[in-house]
Amino acid sequence: MEADGARILSREVAVLGVGMHPWGKWGRNFVEYGVHAARKALEDAGVAWQDVQFISGAATMRCGYPGYVAGATFAQALGWQGAQVNTSYAACASGSQALAAARAQILSGGCDVALVVGADTTPKGFLAPAAGYRPEDPDWVRFYMGITNPTYFALYARRRMDLYGASVDDFTAVKLKNAAHGAENPNARYRKRFTAEEVNASAMVADPLRLLHVCATSDGGAAIVLSSLEYARRRGSAAPRIAAISTVTPRFASTEVEMPDIATDSAAAAGGHSFRASLAAKAYEEAGIGPEDLSLAEVYDLAASMELDWYEYIGLCRSGEAEGLLRSGATRIGGRIPVNASGGLACFGEAVPAQALAQVCELVWQLRGQAGARQVQGARVGITANQGLFGHGSAVLVKR
Amino acid sequence: MSNAVVAAIDGWYTLDDPPQLIGSRCLSCGTYFFPRQGSFCRNPACAGTSFEDVKLSRTGRIWSYTNACYQPPPPFVAPDPFRPFAIAAVELAAERMIVLGQVAAGFDVGDLRVGMDMELVLEPLHSEDGKDKVIWKWKPMGRAS
Structure with a gap:
């Protein structure tokens, strides 16, 4: 088993530092947020920018035109210093893919220290x-038919209600929980503790979801400094480690209704698969870690109801049991398996290429015991999960 | 006099009464596609390149449903004033596929339930140059609008 242990160990990288620009609606260029987050992460790591050998930028389509290719844009803003450069676009999973590129470079011996940056102005x-x-563009077709992003979130929510007995009160309870968590997070955009009355009085967007059940879009930036375990050891650092990064595609036939498609794959000949469940499964398999080992999770609550879906997709409970898990208090800070201790998208709003990195930043702060009033006591292992357009999604496992 | 009727999206459904969605089916593995797929099969176990057009089942069961309370942005063409409408995702049994669509006028979420039988109808999505641009919608089976 020693050989196996050594092989698994060699696939890990250390997180030396993390940093963010606070989320908000600041209206400035995304490069400012990225540079701010990068400098914070470098300072946190105690690494000089000139010593970074690989810079990996997470992009959005909006940032993906000439002059705004994320990796090179951040490298130029920080000051060209000859590092190798990469840009990753994977919709909501762009940050994880940029992280995976940096990890691959380190594990293949191409560099010792890498900087990963994602930032967005919405x-x-x-x-x-x-x-x-x-x-010919499914995104055009669905908007032409009047089908917006909250339509998809509401379809998942309503299905939980009709199949599993979820109630709007459960969705509101997720929002209140995450608002209470985020109130203690200086990087969160919304830090107000809501009441159920306020949530239920907000405008109906897509029945059963109201405005305060659905996340906003935000400006923000997040950055992570990664290194080889050897480099971290030489510095005497007991840094948290990335144990797995999953960025798998769906498997045909993907049977879940997915934004922006107007129809699912046909499972008539090939049989059906769940994409979102496969994201975490791949990460668990890669790390030899299971859901029972988790101390906390950061999941993509584009709508409050979708946090419940993720409880099941990452294996915290079986299908149909998420409402029970929520009602038991297990997913609150202080509970058995806190979910979205950062406040989640409910408190951040989505800054697409920064969001998956922000999830990892939260795990790192929690695993180091530096999360202040939102600290999950004794946190040792955490997972992130997210999913976006065009068959992209990710799950990252971080451990101490 | 009623407006002339044309398809809002050409070639995606018949204009017959009753209408049907037009998909395609891989001649090698039998997988269905909607919208139509004509060049290569997306089943990873199949290298098929030949397809036949097929009319999809015009009835199915609700997988889930919601509505649009806010006016969607263009290219949606909104009536003035905007009227909320229901949306359903309907599972076709033979094709093992879920197809989204607006719900026929006169029905809202209170009329719907997961598992309910629905049928395909054509209704105007919007009007343009004196023509009704029609699209497929899902309607509860055996119910008058």
Whole structure:
């Protein structure tokens, strides 16, 4: 087993430092947030920018035009210093893919220290597709038919209600829990502790979801300094380690209704698979860690109801049992398995290329015991999970 | 006089009464596709490149449902004033596929339930140049609007 142990160990990398620019609606260029977060992470790591050998940027489509390719843009803003550079686009999982690129570079011996940065400035109003008559683009088709992002969130929510007996009160309870967590997070955009009355009085967006059940879009930046275990050891650092990064695609036929598609795959010939369950499963398999080993989880609550879906997809409970787990108090800080101790998307709003990195930042602070009033006591292992457009998603396992 | 009727999206459904969605089916493995797939099969176990057009089942069961209370952005063409509408995701048994669509006028979420039988109808999505641009919608089986 020693050989196996050594092989598993060699696939890990150390997190030397993390940093963020607070989430908000600041209206400035995304590069500012990225540089701010990067400098925080470098300071946290005690690593000089000039010593970084690989810079990996997480991009959005909006940032992906010439002059705004994330990796090179951040490298230039921090000051060209000859590092190798990478840019990753994977929708909501862009940050995890950029992290995976840095990890691969370290594990292959290509570098000792890497910096991963994601930042976004979200446009005002709806995210709408390009104009014209373009039925070949599923995103155009669904908007033409009046199907927006909250439509999909509400379809998942309503299914839980009709199948598993979830109630709107459960969704509101998730929002209140995450608001209470986020109230203690200086990087969160929304730090107000809501009441059920306030949530239930907010405007209906897509029945059964109200405005305060659905996350906003935000500006923000997050950065992570990674190194080889050997490099961390030489510095005498007992840094948290990345134990697994899963960025798998769905498997055909993917049977869940997925934004922005108007229809699912047909499982008539190939049989069906759950994409979201496969994301965490791959991470667990890679790390030799199971859901029973977790101290906490950061999951993608685009809507409060979707946090319940994730309880099941990451294996905290079986299908249909998420409401029971929530009601037991297990997923609150102080409970058995706190979920979204950071406050989650409910308190951050989504800054797409920064969000998956922000989830990892929270795990690192928690595993180091530096999360202040939102600290999960004795945190040793955490998982992130997220999912976005075009078959992208991720799960990252961090351990102490 | 009623408006002339044209498809809002050409070639995705028949304009017959009753209408049907037009998908395609891989001649090698039998997998269905909607919208149509004509060049390569997306089943990883199949290298098929030949397809036949097929009319999809025009009835199915509700997988889930919701509504749109806020006016969606363009290219959606909103009536003035905007009227909320229901949306259903309906599972077709033979195709083992879920297809989204607006719910026929006159029905809201209170009329719907997971597992309910639905049928395909055509209704205007919006009007343009004196023509009704029709789209598929899901309607509770055997219910008058």
